[in-house]
Amino acid sequence: MTGPRTSGKKRANGVESRQRILDAAVAIAGERGYDGTSIAAVSARCGLPASSIYWHFRDKDDLIAAVIERSFETWLAAVELPGEEAGTPLDRAVIMAANVAKSLVNEPDFLRLGLMLALERRPEEPRSRTVFFQVRHIARQRIEEVVRFVLPQLDDDAVRVLTTYAIAGADGLFVQREFNGDSVDLVEMFQFHARLVYETGLRMAAESAR
Amino acid sequence: MTGPRTSGKKRANGVESRQRILDAAVAIAGERGYDGTSIAAVSARCGLPASSIYWHFRDKDDLIAAVIERSFETWLAAVELPGEEAGTPLDRAVIMAANVAKSLVNEPDFLRLGLMLALERRPEEPRSRTVFFQVRHIARQRIEEVVRFVLPQLDDDAVRVLTTYAIAGADGLFVQREFNGDSVDLVEMFQFHARLVYETGLRMAAESAR
């Protein structure tokens, strides 16, 4: 271990405080949604006064947007198509589905918040909502890539339909688990879903080649 | 003009006022969720003062619960398995799926509000949320019946899994449409989904009989 030269750890917090605030915010916003998240609650949870929150973030909307960005990054890092050693393309896709499910079980706040945010329709759309849509678009592209890789014989239209269906199933299964609790085995259901989407893709390809 | 009879309806409102309040509330709550729905906004929209709302409903929670109950009733009435003249059991199930999709397109507020409500986790759970769960349970039973009728060879466990998957797909597709707008043809996707669930059920039955 080294003596860290300049840093140590104790100088005025800054970076760490920002993380503490985000940690508190993701927990509360993931449970109560945008309107249900009060600055006072976040402040109480992270132990910093409201003024500190406003020093780090322009306003509440900015805070929630930052929450989404950070959560998405960690989520995205956890979700990659495994390498060739994992087996056939289908095997790899099923493993990836299981990994997505696991990360959703471990940190459901991100998607829960995102879904709540996206379902809302308010006259003036908050930035946090559009951030979620951007982020969601990236996720969609990644899934589309996987679909295209696993089922290379599909044409663009079929890829799009299948991707939409794949994401819909994922969202829906997540919601089911939120409702019914642990009685829904998310990992198993995601694998089931991945296989089903794959077989459907096979059938679609066969039909269009007919 | 001396005061004519003003025959039809003008006096002593009561029932009609209650409906006006519920109409306003379902629109606002369907767009903004529980916390986003203020009594003042509902009052402004229905033209009645806040005190009238509190005459008809105990509190905000009671109002939202009533909104859910009423919306569910109209939704449930719109969704029935069509009669034998519609064709094979699968045909009938697909038609029913299309009908569900249509009613969701026409009145998305019910499910949008329900999903937002169900995703929230607050320390003290509002009655409206439990009402949604009750209502949702009824819907699930109805779908389970349909699954059992269309695929009578399935055992109970398979029926349960398939029903969960069917509902998850429906929720997920609905959410997709909320995100992507009319570019998602909900009716078509619901039919697609119904057929896919059916084929999966066939395969499950064949496997368990193996």
Added chain:
DNA sequence: GACTTACCGTAATGCCTGCTCCAATTGGAG
């Protein structure tokens, strides 16, 4: 006409909200 019931309107209650102001503290640089 007196009394009751059902409903509407006004105005207020007290709490909570997002957000800001400003003074205090801290660590590093000169």
Added chain:
DNA sequence: CTCCAATTGGAGCAGGCATTACGGTAAGTC
């Protein structure tokens, strides 16, 4: 040491919130 910039502490503001108190009015009953 002094000075500066980064942070925190806490008090405070205006506005919005759910909810209520209370008085008014119209119709129905006797």
